[in-house]
Every structure is written in C-alpha cells, then in structure tokens.
Amino acid sequence: MTLTxxxxxxxxxxxxxxxxxxxxxxTLAPLYWMLVTSLxxxxxxxxxDSNFWPINPTLDNYRTLFNETNFLIYFRNSLIVAAVTTxxxxxxxALGAYALTRLRFPGRKFFARALVYxxxxxxxxxxxxxxxxxxxxxxxxxxxxLVFAYLGFTVPFCTWLLMGYFMSIPIELEESAMxxxxxxxxxxxxxxxxxxxxxxxxxxxxxxxxxxxxxxxxSVLVADTDVRTIPTGIPNFIVEDVxxxxxxxxxxxxxxxxxxxxxxxxxxxxxxxxTLGAVKG
Amino acid sequence: MTxxxxxxxxxxxxxxxxxxxxxxxxxxTLAFLFxxxxxxxxxxxxxxxxxxxxxxxxxxxxxxxxxxxxxxxNYIELLxxxxxxxxxxxTVWYTVVAVSIKFAIGLTSAMVLNQPRRFNNIYRTIxxxxxxxxxxxxxxxxxxxxxxxxxxxxxxxxxxxxxxxxVAWLAEPKLAMWSVIAVVVWNGTPFYTxxxxxxxxxxxxELYEAAEIDGAGELHKFWHITIPSMAPVFTxxxxxxxxxxxxxxxVVNILTNGAPANLTQILPNESFSLTIEAGRMGxxxxxxxxxxxxxxxFIILLTRRLLSKDGG
Numbered sequence: 001m002t003l004t005x006x007x008x009x010x011x012x013x014x015x016x017x018x019x020x021x022x023x024x025x026x027t028l029a030p031l032y033w034m035l036v037t038s039l040x041x042x043x044x045x046x047x048x049d050s051n052f053w054p055i056n057p058t059l060d061n062y063r064t065l066f067n068e069t070n071f072l073i074y075f076r077n078s079l080i081v082a083a084v085t086t087x088x089x090x091x092x093x094a095l096g097a098y099a100l101t102r103l104r105f106p107g108r109k110f111f112a113r114a115l116v117y118x119x120x121x122x123x124x125x126x127x128x129x130x131x132x133x134x135x136x137x138x139x140x141x142x143x144x145x146l147v148f149a150y151l152g153f154t155v156p157f158c159t160w161l162l163m164g165y166f167m168s169i170p171i172e173l174e175e176s177a178m179x180x181x182x183x184x185x186x187x188x189x190x191x192x193x194x195x196x197x198x199x200x201x202x203x204x205x206x207x208x209x210x211x212x213x214x215x216x217x218x219s220v221l222v223a224d225t226d227v228r229t230i231p232t233g234i235p236n237f238i239v240e241d242v243x244x245x246x247x248x249x250x251x252x253x254x255x256x257x258x259x260x261x262x263x264x265x266x267x268x269x270x271x272x273x274x275t276l277g278a279v280k281g
Numbered sequence: 282m283t284x285x286x287x288x289x290x291x292x293x294x295x296x297x298x299x300x301x302x303x304x305x306x307x308x309x310t311l312a313f314l315f316x317x318x319x320x321x322x323x324x325x326x327x328x329x330x331x332x333x334x335x336x337x338x339x340x341x342x343x344x345x346x347x348x349x350x351x352x353x354x355n356y357i358e359l360l361x362x363x364x365x366x367x368x369x370x371x372t373v374w375y376t377v378v379a380v381s382i383k384f385a386i387g388l389t390s391a392m393v394l395n396q397p398r399r400f401n402n403i404y405r406t407i408x409x410x411x412x413x414x415x416x417x418x419x420x421x422x423x424x425x426x427x428x429x430x431x432x433x434x435x436x437x438x439x440x441x442x443x444x445x446x447x448v449a450w451l452a453e454p455k456l457a458m459w460s461v462i463a464v465v466v467w468n469g470t471p472f473y474t475x476x477x478x479x480x481x482x483x484x485x486x487e488l489y490e491a492a493e494i495d496g497a498g499e500l501h502k503f504w505h506i507t508i509p510s511m512a513p514v515f516t517x518x519x520x521x522x523x524x525x526x527x528x529x530x531x532v533v534n535i536l537t538n539g540a541p542a543n544l545t546q547i548l549p550n551e552s553f554s555l556t557i558e559a560g561r562m563g564x565x566x567x568x569x570x571x572x573x574x575x576x577x578x579f580i581i582l583l584t585r586r587l588l589s590k591d592g593g
Contacts, residue, residue, distance in 0.1 A: 031422070230415075
C-alpha cells in the first residue's frame with residue numbers, strides 16, 4: 001500500500017502525537033513522584049501498597065526540613081555564592097567580550113581561542129590542584145573560595161556568549177556615537193550594554209544556575225556544615241537519617257524552584273541565547 | 282574599526298586630554314584593562330591548576346605531605362591495573378551510549394515539537410524542564426524513583442503485572458549502568474532538543490515545498506533535506522555534549538559511586554574517590570590525564586568550529 005502525500009503527512013503527525021505523549025510522561029513522572037512524596041506522611045511513603053498520590057496530604061516533611069535540618073543554611077549559602085558569582089561574571093565577561101569583539105589589539109584571536117579552551121577544561125581535571133591552591137591561600141571552607149573557583153567556568157562561558165551578541169550589534173551605531181563625541185567607555189555603557197539587556201539576562205541565568213548546581217568543587221573545597229551549599233548539603237541527609245525520603249523530596253523540590261522559576265520567566269531569551277552562543281548558523 | 286579612523290571626542294584645540302580620556306580612547310590600553318581581570322582569574326583557577334595537575338600526575342602526593350617526584354610510576358600503576366582498564370572501558374561505553382541516546386531522543390523531540398500542533402509552546406516548555414533541574418537534584422529524585430521497595434518504577438511495574446517483585450535497579454550488575462545512563466539522558470536530552478529545534482527552524486521552508494512538488498514523501502524529505510541541513514548542528518552538539526558527559530561525575534557519584542563491583546565506575550569519579558577517600562592526589566591526577574588526550578581532540582576540533590563560525 002502506498003500512501004499519498006497527505007496520508008503520510010497525517011500519519012507522521014499522528015505518530016508524532018503519540019511520541020510527544022510518551023516524552024511528556026517520561027519527563028514529568030520523576031518530578032511528579034518528588035512532589036507526591038514530599039506531601040505524604042512516612043506511613044504512606046514506606047507502605048508496601050502502591051499509592052501514586054497522597055491520601056492524607058501533609059506539610060510535615062517541609063516542617064522537618066526547616067526545623068530539624070541545616071537546609072536553610074545550605075540554601076542561604078547557595079544563594080550568596082550564586083548571586084556573587086553571577087555579579088562578578090557579568091562584570092568580567094561584559095568587559096572581556098567588548099574588548100575581544102570591538103577593540104583591535106595584538107593577540108586578540110589568541111585570547112578568543114584560549115577562552116574556549118578554558119571553557120572546555122573539565123572541573124573534574126582541575127579540582128585536585130585547585131584544592132591545594134585554595135588551601136595554600138587560606139580560602140578553604142569559605143564561600144569566597146567557592147566563588148573564586150566558580151569564576152573559572154562562568155567567566156569563559158559568559159564572555160563567549162556575550163561575544164556572539166556584541167557581534168550582532170551593528171558597529172555603525174558605535175561609530176556614529178563616537179563621531180558625536182562619545183568615548184569608548186561611553187559606547188560600552190550607553191549603547192552596547194543597553195542593547196544587550198536580554199543577553200545579560202541569559203548570561204546571568206547561566207552563571208546563576210551553573211554555580212547553584214556545582215558539585216565537584218563544592219565537595220572538595222568546603223567541608224564544614226555552615227559553609228556547605230545545596231549540592232553537597234542535601235545528599236548528606238541520606239547518611240543522617242533513616243526515614244529521610246520525605247524531607248529529602250521536599251528539599252529537592254525547593255532547591256529546583258529558583259532555576260525553574262527563572263527558566264519559566266525567561267525561557268524565550270534563554271533558548272535563543274543558548275543557541276546563538278553555542279551553535280551559530 | 283582601526284585606531285586611525287577612531288574619532289576623537291570634540292574638545293578645544295589647546296586642551297590636553299586628561300589621563301582618563303587618554304585611557305578610555307586608547308584601544309590597546311583599554312583592551313588590556315578590560316581583559317586583565319579575566320586573565321588573572323582564569324590564570325589562577327584554570328591555567329595554573331591545569332599545569333599543576335600535569336605535574337601532580339608525576340608525583341606521589343597526599344594531603345598535608347610534601348610531594349615526591351616519582352616519574353611515570355602513577356601511569357604504570359594504572360596501566361597495569363585490570364580495574365583501571367575496566368573503568369576506562371566503562372567510561373567509553375557510558376559516554377558513547379549516553380550521547381547516542383540523548384542524540385536520538387533529542388532529535389525525535391525536536392522533530393515532534395517542530396510539527397504544527399496546538400499548545401506547542403506548552404509542550405516545549407515541559408520537555409525542556411529537566412534542563413533547568415540541577416543534576417544533583419535530578420540524581421536524588423531518580424535515586425528515590427529507583428528505590429527497590431517504595432520507588433515509583435518498581436511500584437508501577439509490579440502494579441502493571443510486568444514484575445512480581447521490585448528490582449534493585451542500581452545494584453543489579455546487568456542493570457546498574459543502564460539505570461545510571463537513563464538519568465544522564467533524562468537530565469541531558471533537553472540540551473540536544475533545544476539545539477536541534479533551533480537547527481530545524483532555521484532550515485528554509487522552500488526546500489521542503491520544492492521537494493513536495495517533486496512528490497517526495499516524509500521519509501525522503503527527512504533523509505535528503507533535514508539530515509544534511511542539520512549536519513553542522515549535530516557535530517557541535519555532539520562534541521560539546523561528549524566533553525561534558527564524559528567528565529561529569531554527579532550522576533554516578535550520587536546514584537552508585539561506582540557500585541556494584543566498579544561496574545558503573547567512570548574515570549572522573551574514580552579520580553574523585555581516590556583523591557577524596559584515599560588521599561592519593563598524584564594517582565587521581567594521572568587518571569584524569571589519561572582521559573585528557575581524548576578530550577583534547579574534541580576540544581581542538583570544537584574550538585576550531587566554534588571560532589570559525591564566530592569569526593573571532
């Protein structure tokens with residue numbers, strides 16, 4: 001049986017619908033399980049009967065999480081580290097990207113290349129020497145040490161993303177501003193940056209989530225509970241308590257909220273931003 | 282824009298430029314000042330550590346003990362160790378399988394999302410959600426989904442009658458690596474979907490219309506228009522993802538930490554365990570250095586590609 005073009009189009013769309021449904025279930029099922037577990041009491045969580053929704057929904061797990069664990073400390077530390085890293089990355093990468101795209105100087109191509117190399121340098125390779133270095137300057141067990149280490153991957157990535165944006169701004173705008181007597185710095189702050197606000201939002205999002213998620217450096221550079229961040233703090237609940245899955249799922253839910261909220265608010269920017277930076281053309 | 286054509290701010294003929302005016306209009310000085318902080322930071326936390334890691338791999342070094350140069354002994358110890366060979370093989374297998382599955386699901390998702398459909402924005406938002414979920418969080422959620430007695434997966438399979446009793450997904454030798462890869466795929470597929478969707482949307486519609494006039498079917502259009510047009514996107518996405526997948530330890534570390542019997546162990550996590558638990562920093566660095574030549578190939582190819590597109 002051969003299909004006409006219209007029939008095969010309909011068939012492809014129908015199959016697409018089924019696939020889409022499966023993909024959505026696969027994507028949402030673990031998240032649904034997290035939500036449901038966080039709302040169950042321990043009897044329901046550990047009952048041998050399967051129950052796929054809470055029979056007596058309760059917020060006890062959240063109460064346990066806030067009152068009996070260090071979650072709030074971890075959350076606060078993560079916020080501080082991510083916010084400071086983001087701010088510093090924004091400043092460094094905006095200056096760097098402007099220099100690399102708009103200022104002609106010897107070695108410019110070399111710098112652009114070196115930047116990509118550093119971006120691709122895996123943290124699983126660097127954590128051992130970094131541990132020794134951070135210890136030798138006395139920054140171990142401190143949030144400052146973490147921020148410093150995180151700049152190593154946020155700055156190259158952000159600079160690189162911003163370079164893509166800066167190049168998309170017509171240089172004529174800047175030239176005419178300079179003819180009108182605007183200085184280089186004036187051009188950067190009055191013309192280039194205002195035009196790239198969406199790009200700056202994207203860059204901010206990436207450095208925020210990258211530092212919010214970071215695991216290797218956080219587990220090596222920081223040991224004390226009062227300076228732990230979420231990624232190294234909450235896996236420890238497993239060791240601390242037997243019946244931990246309720247509070248654990250409450251903690252994972254709360255911890256995924258900041259990046260998720262930003263994602264929902266900025267998704268249009270983020271997606272174009274990512275593709276513009278990583279895959280041009 | 283060159284120095285010669287750079288217009289000067291208007292000022293009186295006899296007025297000397299202040300130092301600030303001089304700096305802010307001298308291209309080289311300005312470039313130097315703008316790049317200085319970045320160069321300083323990256324030297325301290327990337328460049329110097331990299332060469333330090335290389336040096337460490339030739340040393341016997343434990344925390345708090347001075348390093349001792351031992352030449353190639355770390356490398357020799359690794360190469361003659363069967364366990365290391367097993368872990369090396371695991372790493373390659375894990376990377377190739379995870380990247381292939383992410384590629385396949387990512388392309389399927391992108392093509393489905395690219396079909397005209399009502400509420401497509403909502404579906405796209407949903408399919409991208411795992412990308413915004415931190416990997417540590419995703420691993421913890423899945424650890425609970427995989428739970429032998431109360432996890433979602435076993436409850437569902439038993440309820441549907443597909444299993445008589447729960448399976449220990451992460452402890453069963455034949456299943457453990459696949460279970461780990463499933464989490465990597467769940468968390469990492471949106472990265473592919475995103476790039477592929479952008480790639481699909483940039484293919485000119487006229488190509489498809491012309492093919493339809495010539496009587497081409499859906500399959501023909503897929504092989505002769507979609508795939509060739511997407512080739513550059515495929516290459517960059519796969520290379521980037523290979524570098525990130527093969528060096529990320531989070532999923533393995535949280536789900537199994539290499540168990541059972543090192544069957545899910547991968548090189549970066551082995552290096553992490555050796556360094557943190559056994560304090561063998563030299564050996565740990567040597568492990569990473571063994572993976573590095575393979576990464577370098579990807580990194581050089583990627584850099585060339587990314588920069589040629591950027592024109593930097």
